[in-house]
Amino acid sequence: MSKVYILMGVSGVGKTTLGMMLAEELSVPFYDADNFHSASNKEKMQNGIPLTDLDREGWLGKMSSLIPEWQSSNGGVLACSALKEKYRNQLAGGIDKDLEWIFLFEDFSIIADRISKRKLHFFNPDLLKSQYDTLEPPDYGIHIKVENSPEESLKEILQKLNMPEFGIIGLGVMGKSLALNMAGKNFLVSVYNRREGELEENIAQNFVDKYSDKYQLQGFDDLKNFVFSLKSPKKILLMIKAGDPIDEIIEELIPFLKTGDLILDGGNSHFKDTERRLEKLSELGIHFLGVGISGGEDGALNGPSIMPGGSKEGYNRVKDLLGSIAAKDRLERPCCNYIGPGSSGHYVKMVHNGIEYGEMQLIAEFYYFMRYFQDRSPEAISKVFTEWNLKQISFLLEITADILLKKENNQYLLDKVLDIAGQKGTGGWTTVAALEVGVSLDTITASVFARNISAFKKHKNQVRELYKLKNKADLEITDDELFKSYRSASVINHSIGFELLRIASVEYGWNLNFSEIARIWTNGCIIRSSFMEKLSGIYDSTKSSHLLLYPDIAEKLNEDQEIFTRIIPAILSQGCPMQVCSSALNYFLSFTRENTPANLIQAQRDYFGAHTYERIDKPRGEYFHSNWKPE
Known part of the structure; x- marks a missing residue:
């Protein structure tokens, strides 16, 4: 399945121009959302009448139905305003896989000046203010401020398209093996290892250098640079010692994360710690998964069994990646699936x-x-x-x-x-x-x-x-x-x-x-x-x-x-x-015995402590106390 790139933003930011240039660079078809508007929609916009959600419904639905067709062939680049999150959800139609969102933005005054100079376009410049009022910038995808020339903006897009989509903190045996597993499945991965003295200096970069001829990896010894190397929303897997180190690294990460980012704990953390971390991070709008991973060094490298629990939305964002690196059952299905809410993943592990x-x-x-x-x-x-x-x-x-x-x-x-x-x-x-x-x-x-x-x-x-x-x-x-x-x-x-x-x-x-x-x-x-x-x-x-x-x-x-x-x-x-x-x-x-000696235990407890007991000839829930001393 091929990837579809969606360039979004208000009218006049260069979606069509950059979209055509990107499509040519990637050798894929270009599609302009304007071409899918109905005649009545175009007439409304020419007359300065804002479109309603009802007007957009058929337009978005048409493109949503075409995206799977584009994905099944060569992919493509689509230029579409997609100003609201609900419009983007309608456009995606529940598809998470192989959609790359590219948000183009610029100051209102600059875009208004551009639009006023456009000719032979049905969009009425008076509608620009309403678009800025409507715009809900995404907290994911690639963000490009189109302040430079189209050529320079295209260069920035291409650079950011090559940003790693997944980060791993901790380069012990399991962390290294999982990083190589992901890289071997053609995922771009950033790795980070905390420095604790001279013995751990340059561990991440040395690891990357060792496998540079075979895999695309980026190594960091600086946490901020590591986080900012990742595409948004950030997806970061912790492969460090359970306990206080997990809490410490989460505290260090929080200042660099935004709503919608995701942290995965792949170690053997206690499920109650996972529950506590999940609650804290959810209050900050950060998704958290407690991920049980089994298989040892060989499994981590060649396909482990993976047990993710916690944020369902967070799981959906890494579902395909985790499924790709997991072992496969006899029917070639990944040995990975969403376990359940809360700390269920770590509990099952x-x-x-x-x-x-x-x-x-x-x-x-x-x-x-x-x-x-x-x-x-x-x-x-x-x-x-x-x-x-x-x-x-x-x-x-x-x-x-x-x-x-x-x-x-x-x-x-x-x-x-x-x-x-x-x-x-x-x-x-x-x-x-x-x-x-x-x-x-x-x-x-x-x-x-x-x-x-x-x-x-x-x-x-x-x-x-x-x-x-x-x-x-x-x-x-x-x-x-x-x-x-x-x-x-x-x-x-x-x-x-x-x-x-x-x-x-x-x-x-x-x-x-x-x-x-x-x-x-x-x-x-x-x-x-x-x-x-x-x-x-x-x-x-x-x-x-x-x-x-x-x-x-x-x-x-x-x-x-x-x-x-x-x-x-x-x-x-x-x-x-x-x-x-x-x-x-x-x-x-x-x-397998129908009866147990627990009746004697109950009698003993009632004898020395008046703890009461239940009777087989009375309804459950009724309790009795007796003087057990023989008369």
């Missing part, structure tokens, strides 16, 4: 990371059992995971199989890695977020705690002397039994994560589309898998329930239930820790 925590720990537990209790070599375990991956395609299974084969100096590199796993915050945030909305998060919380307990390294030598534990399994377990146990735990881990999203969607009024979220997670992200494809089909776009209540899920868990409930306790009985697996099993058993 947080839960994605929570599920990721669970899946990583889950695979690690089966590796640990096979390596240290079945005495299998890394090559043998890699082969097992490769076979599992053929049954249930999973990015994490795939990379684990690779990790197990990596050697350094003829020794397994994995054996040289310290067995302490930290957590950056999103796993813990997910646990806290679940507590806030009353959702059980067994597997994800277990995976966070498993990382925490791995830090108790200094206690290990003491433990070895105090406790005598088995190091070998005394039972036979087949690879198929292990796989079905893994698959069951993985399904439950996913169901727990999606249930948190479902309850949060209701709690915060986000109206999340779980089918679409699962689809976005089918490629590009860390937890991509063939199971995610299945979830995208299972979830309905308009309604949802707990994942374990769907017949397709229940059928598979029923098929594996006997093995799952037998194998995990058997492994635990041999002294092998299985934090996520055992949590998944406990969750499944608790969820």
Whole structure:
């Protein structure tokens, strides 16, 4: 699809002259809006009678219908007054893509003098005052003051047409990769990196210089110059450390931004911080998106999964760009879509990371059992995971199989890695977020705690002397039994994560589309898998329930239930820790039992604290208190 350039402004600013010159320069057709006026409109203007909105409706509608035709051929340049925002909206007809607005302006006295000297034109000079009164200058597009010659104005237009349309602040691994991804899709990009001492001097320019032979990038160490290098409305992606640095850079940006500009936070910010920033910036007329981005360095470079939430209008302005750089699903649709209002984008990314925590720990537990209790070599375990991956395609299974084969100096590199796993915050945030909305998060919380307990390294030598534990399994377990146990735990881990999203969607009024979220997670992200494809089909776009209540899920868990409930306790009985697996099993058993021991909990609370309780033989909402001491 080709681009259409629209030169707008009051009569006499040179729309036709510059439009024809620009069209010739770009080798595209030129269209003059005056030629689309009806005879009655032209007669009115010749007689000094201002056109009404009703008069303009058919005129704008005609051109609006032609723009898609021009876009589908060679594009073009259109000269049209388009004085009001609503006229420009009518003209665009909802089209955001490949329209370039060029606003020409000059002082009233200069334009009045020009018009008075024009001949053979139907426009009555007396109408100029009404046009200036009507004019609503856009806060977007290219603005050109036509004080110089047409040739000089054309040169300025061409320079500004080459202004970057997107800016990235932060040139860490993800920021650099996303910049290269965008540049590789033929987007003009400006990059900026904050200077903090000599070590970070000229980082942006050095990055640009490194790739100058391949990509169009502009680098800045000065924030003001960076912002002013961008086309309006400004679109700026923050790829810096979450927390105070985000607030600090936003404060620095605000003086250089105008109403309608857009800031995107692509880091792992806490959703409550995102909500606060969104509220503050919206009061200033600045759009804000909290954008979850998953895929690591390779995904950022070649196509990540992108989860934008916040300003819908802001999203529409970057929809095509984000879709272009995102991974593609099996139908070649971008793994990116508007998640919802508020902080929903960052919340969904947080839960994605929570599920990721669970899946990583889950695979690690089966590796640990096979390596240290079945005495299998890394090559043998890699082969097992490769076979599992053929049954249930999973990015994490795939990379684990690779990790197990990596050697350094003829020794397994994995054996040289310290067995302490930290957590950056999103796993813990997910646990806290679940507590806030009353959702059980067994597997994800277990995976966070498993990382925490791995830090108790200094206690290990003491433990070895105090406790005598088995190091070998005394039972036979087949690879198929292990796989079905893994698959069951993985399904439950996913169901727990999606249930948190479902309850949060209701709690915060986000109206999340779980089918679409699962689809976005089918490629590009860390937890991509063939199971995610299945979830995208299972979830309905308009309604949802707990994942374990769907017949397709229940059928598979029923098929594996006997093995799952037998194998995990058997492994635990041999002294092998299985934090996520055992949590998944406990969750499944608790969820699938019709009754729970919570009635005893309620009785205990009423006994020692008079907290009251409900009865099964009375309507919900009625509360009772009893003297529980036997008479």
